[in-house]
Amino acid sequence: ASAAIGVTGLGVMGRNLARNFARNGYTVAVHNRSAGRTHALVEEFGHEGAFVPAESPAEFVAALERPRRLMIMVQAGAATDAVIGEFAPLLDAGDMIIDAGNAHYADTRRREAALRERGLHFVGTGVSGGEEGALHGPSIMVGGSAESYAVLGPMFEKVSAQVDGEPCAAYIGSDGAGHFVKMVHNGIEYADMQLIAEAYDLLRQVAGYTPGEIADVFRRWNEGRLGSYLVEITAEVLAHVDAETGAPFVDVVVDAAGQKGTGRWTVQTALDLASPVTAIAQATFARAASGQSELRAAYAGLPGGTRPKLSRTEAERFASQVEHALYASKVIAYDQGWKMIQDAAAEYGWKIDLGTVARIWRGGCIIRASFLDRIRAAYAADRDLVSLLGEMEFAMEITDAQVPWRETVSSAARRGVPVPAFSAALAHYDTLRAGRLPAALLQGQRDYFGAHTYGRTDRPGAFHTHWAAPGRPETTA
Numbered sequence: 281a282s283a284a285i286g287v288t289g290l291g292v293m294g295r296n297l298a299r300n301f302a303r304n305g306y307t308v309a310v311h312n313r314s315a316g317r318t319h320a321l322v323e324e325f326g327h328e329g330a331f332v333p334a335e336s337p338a339e340f341v342a343a344l345e346r347p348r349r350l351m352i353m354v355q356a357g358a359a360t361d362a363v364i365g366e367f368a369p370l371l372d373a374g375d376m377i378i379d380a381g382n383a384h385y386a387d388t389r390r391r392e393a394a395l396r397e398r399g400l401h402f403v404g405t406g407v408s409g410g411e412e413g414a415l416h417g418p419s420i421m422v423g424g425s426a427e428s429y430a431v432l433g434p435m436f437e438k439v440s441a442q443v444d445g446e447p448c449a450a451y452i453g454s455d456g457a458g459h460f461v462k463m464v465h466n467g468i469e470y471a472d473m474q475l476i477a478e479a480y481d482l483l484r485q486v487a488g489y490t491p492g493e494i495a496d497v498f499r500r501w502n503e504g505r506l507g508s509y510l511v512e513i514t515a516e517v518l519a520h521v522d523a524e525t526g527a528p529f530v531d532v533v534v535d536a537a538g539q540k541g542t543g544r545w546t547v548q549t550a551l552d553l554a555s556p557v558t559a560i561a562q563a564t565f566a567r568a569a570s571g572q573s574e575l576r577a578a579y580a581g582l583p584g585g586t587r588p589k590l591s592r593t594e595a596e597r598f599a600s601q602v603e604h605a606l607y608a609s610k611v612i613a614y615d616q617g618w619k620m621i622q623d624a625a626a627e628y629g630w631k632i633d634l635g636t637v638a639r640i641w642r643g644g645c646i647i648r649a650s651f652l653d654r655i656r657a658a659y660a661a662d663r664d665l666v667s668l669l670g671e672m673e674f675a676m677e678i679t680d681a682q683v684p685w686r687e688t689v690s691s692a693a694r695r696g697v698p699v700p701a702f703s704a705a706l707a708h709y710d711t712l713r714a715g716r717l718p719a720a721l722l723q724g725q726r727d728y729f730g731a732h733t734y735g736r737t738d739r740p741g742a743f744h745t746h747w748a749a750p751g752r753p754e755t756t757a
């Protein structure tokens with residue numbers, strides 16, 4: 281037994297993670313259901329480090345140093361359960377099974393509890409950064425027992441992305457916490473992408489810019505506070521010209537967005553936690569709506585707003601308003617994600633350090649951005665920060681963004697350009713600052729038709745009004 285870690289499931293992600301460990305000096309046992317992939321990996325990349333190819337589960341497990349560290353990198357769901365079922369009986373107490381796939385955190389909680397009973401550590405680990413990240417340094421969000429992190433942490437921290445000499449890997453919390461945080465990362469990814477897409481749409485439909493000109497705008501924005509991987513690749517995608525037709529690439533792509541499900545999980549879970557991640561929800565629904573092609577075809581061309589042509593100067597002014605709107609909405613979307621993590625931590629008893637989450641998303645992952653350094657600093661200054669709006673600099677930026685943010689959303693409405701994520705973010709901000717909400721009226725309606733009772737602002741208790749006989753005294757329930 282000589283391998284520090286084993287990887288089973290050698291699809292693109294598994295293969296690249298295995299290579300990453302090997303390139304960092306670890307001996308890696310590799311296994312795949314069909315041995316062809318195992319041998320192909322060793323043949324092609326064997327020169328990169330020390331691999332131990334294993335043909336059978338028994339051979340694979342025998343190759344691992346104790347306590348055994350076995351990483352599974354297969355499809356989330358039934359395939360993961362099948363692989364766990366196959367390997368768990370071959371392991372001993374204290375061994376660790378690491379699930380580095382995009383598992384649902386509830387599945388991870390269930391698997392962790394079951395394996396804990398057998399003395400095994402189940403380490404649900406979120407890995408972000410796609411194929412490139414897996415190979416060159418992903419962001420790694422680790423769940424499970426603190427004991428297993430003591431062994432695995434140094435390895436993960438070595439193979440993860442590094443920013444300013446700090447690893448983008450960390451222990452998040454027990455059982456499903458790592459996969460939960462990865463799920464929220466993807467929800468935020470959906471919101472960020474949708475906000476960027478709405479900004480593009482406005483620059484095109486309202487400012488009248490071409491995709492090439494918009495690519496330049498995004499390149500400029502990428503130099504400032506919006507600087508991020510997603511803004512950077514947006515500029516590249518917009519500048520790309522389709523080789524076959526010579527048309528902008530973005531104009532030859534079918535406008536129906538796909539999704540593999542992690543954004544949907546975030547929204548489903550948020551509903552259960554009563555956590556209003558409205559920008560993420562709108563981003564997820566926007567993908568769904570884009571896919572309703574028959575409905576869209578049936579109603580394309582319905583009357584909408586007017587789109588007067590803007591002068592060059594007006595267009596530039598408008599673009600700078602959109603920058604404010606994009607930034608402010610992004611702050612709200614991220615803030616919603618962090619609040620959802622806090623809500624889940626309270627629900628599941630996880631002790632999640634919110635600044636650490638920002639720290640490990642600064643590099644390696646899809647939403648990596650300089651902006652995350654500021655979120656990290658905000659939580660470092662105040663561990664119990666409830667919202668980024670409570671931090672001075674963010675609060676000032678949001679104050680500065682007021683006029684352009686509202687101008688952007690109202691221009692979109694006047695001109696008939698759909699901006700569901702921008703609108704949701706602004707509405708969320710206005711909800712937080714409202715002081716009093718019409719929820720008081722809802723309580724009255726609920727009490728009227730269902731005697732659901734309401735609280736009063738002037739004294740504690742639950743009250744019910746005899747609506748059928750107004751004038752009769754109210755009762756305390």
Ligand code: 6PG
Pocket residue numbers: 382407408409410465466469538539540541542543645646
């Ligand atoms: C990551 C990505 C990764 C994947 C998304 C894509 O963090 O590396 O988020 O997990 O690319 O799941 O999601 P959709 O197919 O749902 O857009």
